[in-house]
Amino acid sequence: MIKKLLKKKWVKLPLFLIGTVTMLFLCFYASIYLGFWGDLPTKEELSTLKQAEATQVLDQNGQLIGKYYIFDRQPIHFEDLPQHLIDALIATEDVRFYEHDGVDNKSLLRVFFKTILLRDKSSGGGSTITLQLAKNLFGREKHKIFSTVVNKLKESFVAKRIEDIYSKQEILTLYFNTVPFPDNTYGIESAAHKFFNTSTSQLSLSEAAVLVGSLKANHSYNPRLFPERSQLRRDVVLKQMIKYGYLNTNKADQEMSKPILLNYQYFNHDLGVAPYFREAVKKELISILEEYKKPDNTAYDIYNDGLIIHTTLDYKMQVLAEEAMKEHMQMLQNDYEISYGDMAPWKNNTSLVQNAIKNLDVYKTYKEIGLTDDQIQDSLSIKKEIELFEWTGNTTKKISSLDSLQHYLKFLNTGMIAIEPSTGAVKTYLGGIDYRYFKYDHVSQSKRQIGSTFKPFVYTTAIENGMKPCSYFSTKEITYTNLNNWTPKNASEKEDPHLNFTLEKALSNSVNTIAVKVLNEVGIPKVIDQVRKLGITDSLSKEPAMALGTDAIKIKELAGAYASYVNQGKGVTPYFISKIEDKNGNLIASFKSDILETPGYSEYTRQALLEMMKSTVESGTATRIRTTYKLENDIAGKTGTTQDNKDGWFVGITPNLVTITWVGNDNYNIGFKTTALGQGANTALPIFAKWYQKMNIDPTFDTITKSKFTETSEEVLKDLDCKPEKRDNLLKRLFGKKKKKKKFTTE
Structure with a gap:
């Protein structure tokens, strides 16, 4: 019966089709199994599964602050x-x-x-x-x-x-x-x-x-x-x-x-806490890992190998520093724009804008392909939707690249680093105001004139070479005939030319005329030698104006040199990677700062300079630390302002932390309109002060905020115990020259 049924055409054909489909499916199935459609992982391969893993960046307490990954x-x-x-x-x-x-x-x-x-x-x-x-x-x-x-x-x-x-x-x-x-x-x-x-x-x-x-x-x-x-x-x-x-x-x-x-x-990469720091860590990490190999002798891959990077950064401290910076910079930016009003250089200075255009990468690209300036101008004038940074909240507008350039020319930027002076460990790191829109790192990349923050090195050299802290110098302006009649001036035009200040008074009040006179007396070569002993390697001009900070030095190097005043006279090299581990926690490399073995100057000089910089906070250019911000911490410091108010600086020294803060416009042709607004005490100091206000509230930072300077020796206190200023006697006031002319000694 079944045989007869199978011989019938209407049964045979479906069975044939079913058999054919089944056979085709089995062949298809086998082709996949045998790898004709791509290799299948073997059991051996599956037993050693390896997946790309993100490299983790941790703060000093093991808190995750960032990753590098695909x-x-x-x-x-x-x-x-x-x-x-x-x-x-x-x-x-x-x-x-x-x-x-x-x-x-x-x-x-x-x-x-x-x-x-x-x-x-x-x-x-x-x-x-x-x-x-x-x-x-x-x-x-x-x-x-x-x-x-x-x-x-x-x-x-x-x-x-x-x-x-x-x-x-x-x-x-x-x-x-x-x-x-x-x-x-x-x-x-x-x-x-x-x-x-x-x-x-x-x-x-x-x-x-x-x-x-x-x-x-x-x-x-x-x-x-x-x-x-x-x-x-x-x-x-x-x-x-x-x-x-x-x-x-x-x-x-x-x-x-x-x-x-x-x-x-x-x-x-662009968001979150410490983006500039994470980028700096990545660059250094890549450089470091060129010297190390994995056990199989292959190179490490920071995007796939799941490395664990331990850094010196303090996450909580960093968060507070970023908050303080944003609070101050938003207000300062507003004051800055109001001070210029309709006369703002980014609006009216055609040559400034044109020069800025020529620095754009897109302009250089257009030039390379042969476009004329008019053609480039037309291309940059095309309007499109662009998100713009604003302190009050980012906005999206339909504007041209030229409009965008003018928008960003107005912004002030900042750089800040805080290090542990005894080790050089970086605790906070602010490379700018917002990494999404301002990629340039003002801590590791920028070199700006440091203004009066250079003066302590001049006074350090003087005292180290025998000058007494109570030495008096006249505040009177002097014209140096062998320097094209150069006449250093003080920030205030109302100063009495018959006054004489001690070194302490001159430094704490940042008197330019006296800084140059002290440099002249001690000699430029000795000052340069002293600076090198503190770890500053940036090139110096070897000109008299160096006393006023006309040289450009990186913030990191400046911080390392200032650490010496609370580190037994020894400068340090700031560092931020403490150790590198593989994904299993095996140590690859560990690091410490290069601390100068030999003090750069004597303990007497260290104590004297620290006392002089304490006076900067108590009665000098940084008094708003006490009066405006009501900080009672043990603080020494130095303000700095460069020519035409283009750079504002503040150095804050506490027993366990040294902080450098800079504020200015990335375009060096744009400064603050007035010294009152652009001085370091108004631009850079408030970031430090607001930050310390926040840390003072949090007991986590008691080891920083409640630390005390070591006692100053009686010898130093005695040598500083003199009237901070004295006036010329009557005869000198009556018959002294109105403006003394003198030659500057460079040897």
Whole structure:
């Protein structure tokens, strides 16, 4: 009967077709298994899975402050996964996870009959956690119309091999370490830090449900972009946990009544805490790692090898410094623009704007391809939507590149570094006002004239070479005939020319005329030699004007030299990487500062200069530290202002911290309109003062804020015990020359 039936044409043809399709499918199946559609990872390869891992940058206390990565991933161990996180994942993504071998055949049958045949979209999917892991690990390839089926079958092969090699706990760990979350974040640990500023082990039930819920659609359920949609998805996860017995209804209702509270951390390059610092660390790290190799003799890759970089930065201190800077710079910028009004150089100085245009990279590119200036001008005049930085909040306007240039010409910028004077460890680092729009680092890259902050080195040299602190010098202006009749002037035109100041009074009040006279008496070569002993390597002009700080020196070098006044006379080299470890915590390299072995000057000189700079704060150019900001800390300091008010400086010295702050316009042709506004006491000092106000409130910083200077010796105090000023006698006042002419000694 069966034989007769099989001979019939209407039976034979379908059977033939079924057999042919089956054979073709088996061949197709075999071709995938044998690697004709791309190699499948072997069990040996799967047993040594290696994924790119983000390099972590930590502060001095181990707090994460940044990462370098292509894929933002931080691996963790199974023990770090809270049970409610695991339960949320299984209830939502793969309820039969502990029962299948990588491919859930029951779920696939359900999908086939309910989802495909009956069009019931609520029946769920057939993918398992292991299948998703296979996709996460190896991605998907394009094979035109066959892409879906090829990739699905390849993933099923890989999933089964994974299940043969790894335990269920290991699979969960691999999954959580590789699964993609919103905002280009890979792995649960990175997601926990980015969205909630916590570790995986500390994720709450609600936070875990938010992150697990986002796996369905990274963008659509991004809690940062779509909080309401994300909250609805979180509630779906919690309901799934109820459905499968992982959570009771009362607890779920409590969690669903709470809003999602993000504590978002920007670990991308331009945002977050200390972006200029992170960039400086990256540059130094790349340079350092050129000297080290991995155990297999290959080079380290900071974007993939999961290195751990320990730095000297104090995260909390950095945050407060950034807050203080923003508060002050916003107000200063407003005052700065008001002072110029309609006469602002960035609005009216055509030559200034044209010169700035020629410095643009786009201008140089256009020039290289042969465009004329008129053609370049036309190209730069095309209007487009551009986001502009503003202290009151960024705005997007339709403007040209020329308009944008003029907009940014007006902004003041800043640089600030604070170091531990005994070690050179950098504690805070502000390279500018906003890294997104101002990439230039004023700590590591910029060299600006340092103004009166150079004067302490002149006085240090003088005292070290035998000059007494109570030596008197006239404040009167002198014309130096052998220097083209150069006449150094003081900031105040109202000073009495018949007054004579001690070195302490002259330094604390930043008297230019006396600084030059002291330099003339001690000699330029000795001052340069003294500066070199403190670690400053930047080139110096060897001109008399150096006494007034006309030389440009990097902030880092200036900080290292000033550290000597609270470090036994020894300068230091500021450093910010303390050690580098591989992803397993094995030490690759460790670092300390280069501290000068021999003091640059005597203990007597150190104490004398420190007392003189204390007077700067108590009665000199930095008195607003006490009067305006009411700081009672032990503080010595020095203000600085360069010619035409283009640079404002403040050096703050406390027993355990030395801080250098600079403020100015990046375009050196634009200064402050008035000295009252542009002096260092008004531009740079307030950042330091506001920062210390904030630190004074927080007991965390008591070792900094409550520290006291060591006692000054009786010898130094006795030598400083004299009237700070005296007037010329009557005969000298009556018959002395109005303006003395003199030659400057350069030897």
